[in-house]
Amino acid sequence: MVSTKSQSKEWVTLPKSTQAPIVYLVVLLAFMGQMLLSPIIAPLSRELGMQEWHIGVAISLAAFMVVVASPLWGKTSQKRGVKPVLTAAMLVALLALIAVAAISFLGLRGIWVGPSMIIGFMLTRGLIYGGAIAAVTPAAQTHFVTQTETEAQRVKAVGGLGAVNGLASILGAVLGGGLAAIGGLMLPLIVTPLLMLAGLIVLVVFFKPAAQERQVEEPKSVSYFDPRAFPFLISGLMLFVGFASVATIFGFLVQDRFALSASGTAGVAAVYMALMSFALILAQAVIASQLGWNSVQLMRLGFVVTVVGLLLIMPGGSYVLLGLGAITFGMGAGLAMLGYSAGPTMEMSQSEQGSLAGLINSNNGAAYVIAPVASTALYGVSPYLSLGIGVVILGLVTVFVFVHPKFRALSARKV
Structure with a gap:
């Protein structure tokens, strides 16, 4: 770990002299392999003969594995090192994505259909892939947070990681939608494991952890209900419930509002998801740094803007209004996510990071356990029901981050 302030600053302000670009590239490729499927998941599920709740269960299973595996991956990355953890996890994720592509190929051609095919899809895309991909963010965040000291440095480092995730969403959505439009739903499924393989190669060949990144023999555990972290965690959980709900039903919403075909839905949904992700990147990589605010201040602004964005998404029939809603929602979510992720790191010791x-x-994954099943079920009742509940939830959390004593005490902290 870094022992001097000057070293920790170097990791944030001069990333080209460190391993930071390699870590960011690995994360980018890993999550592009996930986000490539986002614009095609709704039409793919229908072409495979699945109901909406089937794909909701598959996403929730993956999220459940993130919940279970993330705390273990986080502690293991500090004890065993970031590179071994990422290498093992990405290899398993690669094999799972190959299996998903094979199952989808057989299903689309009617060779393997019915309940057993659906179960196979859920096991590979849900349990196996979810458990493996759960390692990427904790390991990367541990790498960056243990190299920084001040809140400004943490915000910038975690913001960079969030921006890379957002960039993966943009590139994955655009590439996934474009590939589907060119070669059908099967082409993105073939490219997905290739991106994961590229990330694995970059990791193995180029990532060389610095000598000062000593492992912690006995990393300390942090309880979910630790008062230093709990207000951040409960706020972040509700934020991701809202975000995951919108992401899950977005493809269905686009297809049903504008009466599009399966391939047409993939392309249009990809554009909107790219806009949302671009706004998220802009918020985390540019706006947050220009504001110079602390984590709580970023959370407060982010939640307010997120609620406004969701209100803009609710009305139907307008491409323009849906686009404005997607941009606003993404920008608000980006600011709130950054504050929620960076804030509690300032409360913990190095051995707890x-x-x-x-x-x-794990907390983020818990939202994806709850939201996909709930939002798709509610969507089946009414397209506006899940969006309306999302507005209520995010509105209540907005009030919470303004009135909770912990946030009130930290809001005036200098960065």
């Missing part, structure tokens, strides 16, 4: 990183990722 791995556990905290795993806990944050």
Whole structure:
């Protein structure tokens, strides 16, 4: 770990002289392999004969594995090192994505259909892939947080990681939608494991952890209900419930509102998801740094803007209004996510950072256990029901981050 302030600053302000670009590239490729499927998941599920709730269960299973595995991955990355953890996890994720492509190929051609095919899809895309990909964010966050000291440095480092995730969403959505439009739903499924393979090669060949990144023999555990972290975690959970709900039903919403075909839905949904992700990147990589605010201040602004964005998404029939809603929602979510992820790191010791990183990722995954099944079920009742409930939830959390004593005490902290 870094022992001097000047070293920790170097990791944030001069990333080209460190391994930071390699870590960012690995994360980018890993999550592009996930986000490539986002614009095609709704039409793919229908072409495979699945009901909406089937794909909701598959996403929730993956999220459940993130919840279970993330704390273990976080502590292990601090004890065993970032590179071994990422290598093992990405290899398993690669094999799972190959299996998903094979199952989809057989299903689309009617060779393997019915309940057993659906179960196979859920096991590979849900349990196996979810458990493996759960390692990426905790390991990367542990790597960056243990190289920084001040809140400004943490915000910038975690913001960079969030921006890379957002960039993966943009590139994955655009590439996935474009490939589907060119070669059908099967082409993105073939490219997905290739991106994961590229990330694995970059990791193995180029990532060389610095000598000062000593492992922690006995990383300390952080409880979810630790008062230093709990207000951040409960706020982040509700934020991701809202975000995951919108992401899950977005493809269905686009297809049903504008009466599009399966391939047409993939292309249009990809554009909107790219806009949302671009706004998220802009918020985390540019706006947050220009504001110079602390984590709580970023959370407060982010939640307010997120609620406004969701209100803009609710009306139907307008491409323009849906686009404005997607941009606003993405920008608000980006600011709130950054504050929620960086804020509690300032409350913890170095030996607790791995556990905290795993806990944050587990918390995010918990939202994806709840939201996909609930939002798709509610969507089946009414397209506006899940969006309306999202507005209520995020509105209540907005009030919470303004009135909770912990946030009130930290809001005036200098960065």
